[in-house]
Amino acid sequence: MKVVKFGGSSVSNAEQIKKITDIIEADNERSVIVVSAPGKRFSGDEKVTDLLIKLGDSIHGSSFDRNVYDQVLNRFRSNVNELGLREEVFTAVQTKIDEAMILIKEGVPYGMDALKSCGEDGSALVISAYLTFRNQKASYVNPRDAGIIVRNQLGGALVHEESFERLYQLRERDGILVIPGFFGFTPNGQLVTFSRGGSDITGAIVAAGVKADLYENFTDVDSVYCVNPNIVDNPKQLTSLTYREMRELSYAGFSVFHDEALIPAFREKIPVCIKNTNNPEAPGTMIVSEQPDREGHVVGIASDHGFLNIYVSKFLMNREIGFGRRLLQILEDEEVSFEHAPSGIDDMSVILRDYQLPKEKEEVVVKRIKDELDVDMVLIERDMAMIMIVGEGMNQAVGLASQAATAFKDAGVNIEMINQGSSEVSMMFGVKSESLTAAVQALYKNFFE
Structure with a gap:
């Protein structure tokens, strides 16, 4: 079994969603999918999560921004239309956004978290529907139903240990399971998000819970580079890293991976592979528990x-x-x-x-x-x-x-x-x-x- 996480750039539009569907269908072991909110489609574009935060802030400020609301809905509307999906898919996404907005208006403490989660939730609804449209046996799985239980810390949730036992039961389900990243639920049913970029955390939690053979994290680069390519031209690509090395690199500015995300995978010694949605044949970078043979100490x-x-x-x-x-x-x-x-x-x-x-x-x-x-x-x-x-x-x-x-x-x-x-x-x-x-x-x- 492989758990596969697709980042924001991988689900940014209908064309990218078709690519990730091809990737899923190319390997029968890719049976649990975790998805981010739609990211930027082009330079200067806005991520859906950023738009949702703007929308929530406008509600807090008693000056509802209809333009931002329409921008969010149009992102999902265009994906649903271009993928040839039924109207009810879009309606399900819009309903969740509207319900979260009501929570904010009523002053419910976790209302903002509920709204921020709608990007990932919408992605999962669309992608599971598209897999079904392509004659795959696929289903959307809400994090609460999956068993992701977290502590009540708004915007910075921490997973409860009981989650891993509950997640293991996902192995008994048939077909491809599509889970939205970035959020979980407290024991009393309150929705809480992880820190920003937390879909990586969800992916690692799920991989650890189901005891996956491999956790694949698809992003928009062929591999991890030894230095930020925005600072150094054509830097060396890394074929392998240890968990500790990747965590240090992520903490100190590497945007490829959330710095908290490796901990669950590390504990279960599940290998992680970072790959490119736009070039899935590239080997990527493997993250493993034992130090590989290499020249030099600085990676x-x-x-x-x-x-x-x-x-x-x-x-x-x-x-x-x-x-x-x-x-x-x-x-x-x-x-x-x-x-x-x-x-x-x-x-x-x-x-x-x-x-x-x-x-x-x-x-x-x-x-x-x-x-x-x-x-x-x-x-x-x-x-x-x-x-x-x-x-x-x-x-x-x-x-x-x-x-x-x-x-x-x-x-x-x-x-x-x-x-x-x-x-x-x-x-x-x-x-x-x-x-x-x-x-x-x-x-x-x-x-x-």
Whole structure:
């Protein structure tokens, strides 16, 4: 049994839906399908999920945007018409959107999540209907009926362990099962979405639950590249990665895979293959549990901007028991999530995503650190970028940090921060956002050319 997930670009229009149907029909083992909401059809287009969020925001603001509503419906209307499906398919999609809008109008807390989920839900309804139209035995399976039970955390659901036992029962069903990604249901029946891009999470959860032999994730690239191709021209393609390597790369800016998505597959040791809907014959990139044979330790360079650094300095900080705990407790109290926390004898830095600390919250956090921790200095450095070099067994390789530092020097980029800690898989560098491109290009030249 194979579980197959198709991303937004793969279901963006009728032409793409025909392609994925050919892919499904080409292999009888592709029996469980997870789908995203329709993505961009062309450069400058909008994703259906973005349109649904706009629509929901307009309802919240008491200024219903009829134009956005029509745009969403027209996306599904055109797919239904071009695929030759019956009107009732479109009506089912529209009904779910209208019901979710009513929830928002009535102030139901999960109304926005219900509306955001309509993109994936609509895709699943259309694709299951089209498979049936092509004489396949196929059925739409709502995540609640599939057994995807989640904790009540709106916009950031976490799966309950009982889901995996329930999902295993899908093996008893006949035909092709089409499941919308991105959302599940709490034990009391409330719809909750995963974090953005969460259809990858659904795919991995389902693959783990049914104990699939392979989880295929179809997107719009032939494979995973060792570096962002928007930064480096024609970068090296990767034929294989370990789960840990892929998770590090995804977390640090690789948009191919959601960084939370591999965990369920990793636990069940299910191999994952990333493939291209537009070139399904390409071998893709395999993600496996054991490190494959390869030359060198560095397999990828990931990067992302939009970080800030909270720098705290206090003389003899290392002698003050509980200082780090109390600093992080302040962040927890203010509902701020941090990413990294490298420290020295008299100073400590806390790296977090820029959006976690808007200006009004920054003033509160800085004041509390000064008042409660009696520090000598606290500074906020914004416009930071993080760069990670990734590879299994890096902590056993001699000279990697020196090689990376040489690349930064050659590019004329100052390293604001470096952190490896106990990780065997990655080494992190902090630079100013304006230096990101030059630094990544220099690292690629040093490690891969």
